Each structure stands twice: as C-alpha cells, then as structure tokens.
Amino acid sequence: MNQSIRGYTLTQWVGAGGMGEVYQAFHADTQRTVAIKLLSRVEQAERFRNEASVQASLRHPHIALVYEFFVEKGLWCLVLEYIEGPTIEQFIQKNGPLTEESAWKVLGQIASALEYLHSRGIVHRDLKAGNIKIARHGKAKLLDFGLARFANSPKLTHQGYLIGTASSMAPEQFSGQSSPASDCWALGVLLYEMLTGQSPFGGSTHSEISRRIQRGDYLAPRKLNPNLSKASERLIDKLLTVSPERRLTAKQVMEALRHPALLEATDWLGPVLKWWDRVKP
Numbered sequence: 001m002n003q004s005i006r007g008y009t010l011t012q013w014v015g016a017g018g019m020g021e022v023y024q025a026f027h028a029d030t031q032r033t034v035a036i037k038l039l040s041r042v043e044q045a046e047r048f049r050n051e052a053s054v055q056a057s058l059r060h061p062h063i064a065l066v067y068e069f070f071v072e073k074g075l076w077c078l079v080l081e082y083i084e085g086p087t088i089e090q091f092i093q094k095n096g097p098l099t100e101e102s103a104w105k106v107l108g109q110i111a112s113a114l115e116y117l118h119s120r121g122i123v124h125r126d127l128k129a130g131n132i133k134i135a136r137h138g139k140a141k142l143l144d145f146g147l148a149r150f151a152n153s154p155k156l157t158h159q160g161y162l163i164g165t166a167s168s169m170a171p172e173q174f175s176g177q178s179s180p181a182s183d184c185w186a187l188g189v190l191l192y193e194m195l196t197g198q199s200p201f202g203g204s205t206h207s208e209i210s211r212r213i214q215r216g217d218y219l220a221p222r223k224l225n226p227n228l229s230k231a232s233e234r235l236i237d238k239l240l241t242v243s244p245e246r247r248l249t250a251k252q253v254m255e256a257l258r259h260p261a262l263l264e265a266t267d268w269l270g271p272v273l274k275w276w277d278r279v280k281p
C-alpha cells in the first residue's frame with residue numbers, strides 16, 4: 001500500500017464494486033481521511049462520471065459527500081467522505097435484525113435523504129441495505145449514486161441490462177419505469193429486511209423474484225418477527241404497494257414516523273397524510 005495519487009496516500013483496501021475498487025486514503029495537506037473510488041472498468045466510465053456529478057451536487061447529513069473527481073495519468077478517481085462502520089447488510093448478517101427503534105431511526109434518516117433527492121428531481125434507483133452504512137452514533141449514510149439520475153435524463157444501462165438490484169427493484173422498474181416512488185418501494189424492502197433479517201422477495205431465479213415483486217407477493221413480516229408492531233407492518237404494507245401512485249412518499253414516511261398513531265388507523269392513513277400535507281404550517 002502507501003501508493004500516492006495527487007496527494008492522497010492509499011492506506012487500506014476497502015472493497016470492490018461493479019465499477020472498480022474503493023480504498024481508504026489520507027490527504028496530508030487537509031489531514032482528511034477519505035474514500036477513493038478508482039474506476040477499473042472503462043466501459044463503466046459513463047456511470048462513474050454520472051455518480052460523481054450527481055453526488056457532488058448534494059449536501060445532506062445522510063448522504064456521503066463528494067470532495068473531488070479527477071483523472072490522473074489515465075486513472076479515474078472519485079474522492080468521497082470516508083464512512084467508518086458496517087453497511088446495514090453487513091450489520092444484519094452479523095447481528096440479525098435491528099430493533100424496531102433502530103430500524104425506525106435508520107428509516108427516518110434515509111427517508112429524509114430521499115425526500116431531499118426527490119425534491120431535486122433525482123431518483124437514486126439502487127437503494128438497498130448494501131448501499132447504506134451505519135456510522136458513529138447510529139448515523140446512517142447513503143452511498144453509491146452510480147445509477148442515480150435526474151428524472152428526465154437519458155437512461156444509463158447497467159451493462160445493458162435491468163437497472164438496480166433485482167430483489168430491491170420496484171414492480172414498475174421491470175418495464176423500465178423509474179420514479180421517486182421506485183426508491184420508496186426500495187425503502188419498504190429495506191425496512192422489511194431490517195426488521196426480519198430476510199428479503200421480502202427472495203427467490204432462486206431472476207424470473208421468480210420478478211414475478212413475486214410484480215404481484216407484491218411477500219411473507220407477512222409478523223410471521224418472521226412476531227413482536228413486530230402494527231405500525232411497522234402498516235408502513236411496510238404502504239411502501240410495498242404495487243401501484244406507484246398509491247405508495248407512500250418519502251415525505252409521508254417521515255410524517256408517519258413523527259405521528260405513529262396515524263399508522264394504527266390503516267384505512268385513514270392515506271387520506272389523513274394527504275390532508276396533513278395540505279394543511280400543515
């Protein structure tokens with residue numbers, strides 16, 4: 001190790017993803033510890049540049065910051081805020097499901113990040129437990145904007161195939177439609193996973209997963225976690241709603257977390273949240 005790129009000394013290999021490798025690095029001038037993502041697959045350059053430009057325009061406490069993006073001696077480098085701590089996926093693998101209190105805390109933080117993105121016309125499109133890290137003091141940080149895009153910009157294909165990670169994909173994404181509501185479906189998948197330790201739409205083949213998602217066919221979370229509150233069950237139900245128009249928005253999720261009693265009265269939830277959206281100060 002200890003290789004240097006433009007003043008950044010690589011200190012540790014962190015992991016590899018679909019586009020390249022991530023290293024921890026130290027910048028002596030600023031005394032900053034950062035994560036450097038190095039592109040190793042040239043055919044992913046467009047996705048890489050997309051990640052840099054979308055993420056660099058964002059400032060939110062639950063989204064990893066981009067410090068800079070440059071090409072040095074032909075090497076494409078994206079310098080990010082270094083987030084210490086496991087991904088939610090790693091956390092669940094090691095410790096099992098989160099407590100309801102912790103899961104709601106993460107849900108609120110990520111819903112707030114999504115609301116921020118959606119209000120700017122950006123859809124993340126790859127929200128999943130493996131793309132969220134739990135940093136110090138339980139602070140969740142959203143990573144990996146490689147597939148994010150402005151709602152009206154042209155599609156970036158993921159190796160010419162479906163966009164996103166199959167088990168977190170919303171029903172409409174199988175026919176190429178992504179919208180803020182698709183991120184909210186993924187939020188429902190995330191909540192289910194955090195509370196049960198299992199994916200709602202597992203399956204041995206891609207077509208089986210796709211069929212189950214498009215029917216909204218998942219095992220009631222209470223079967224896996226009998227202590228689950230009615231409010232959590234309702235939230236999952238309202239997020240894993242096949243029709244994107246009827247799904248809760250990120251803003252409604254935040255509102256529901258602030259007033260969980262609303263979730264107990266299921267039949268009233270949709271109209272009440274809509275009414276609240278209209279009348280609140």
Ligand SMILES: Nc1ncnc2c1ncn2[C@@H]1O[C@H](COP(=O)(O)OP(=O)(O)OP(=O)(O)O)[C@@H](O)[C@H]1O
Nearest residue numbers: 014015016017018019022035064080081082083144
């Ligand atoms: N800012 C960061 N701070 C700390 N670790 C990071 C940071 N960004 C990414 N990582 C870690 O580096 C590894 C590779 O991340 P990367 O985003 O390249 O791929 P991925 O999300 O695993 O896969 P893919 O890009 O194919 O979805 C992962 O373990 C990820 O948690």
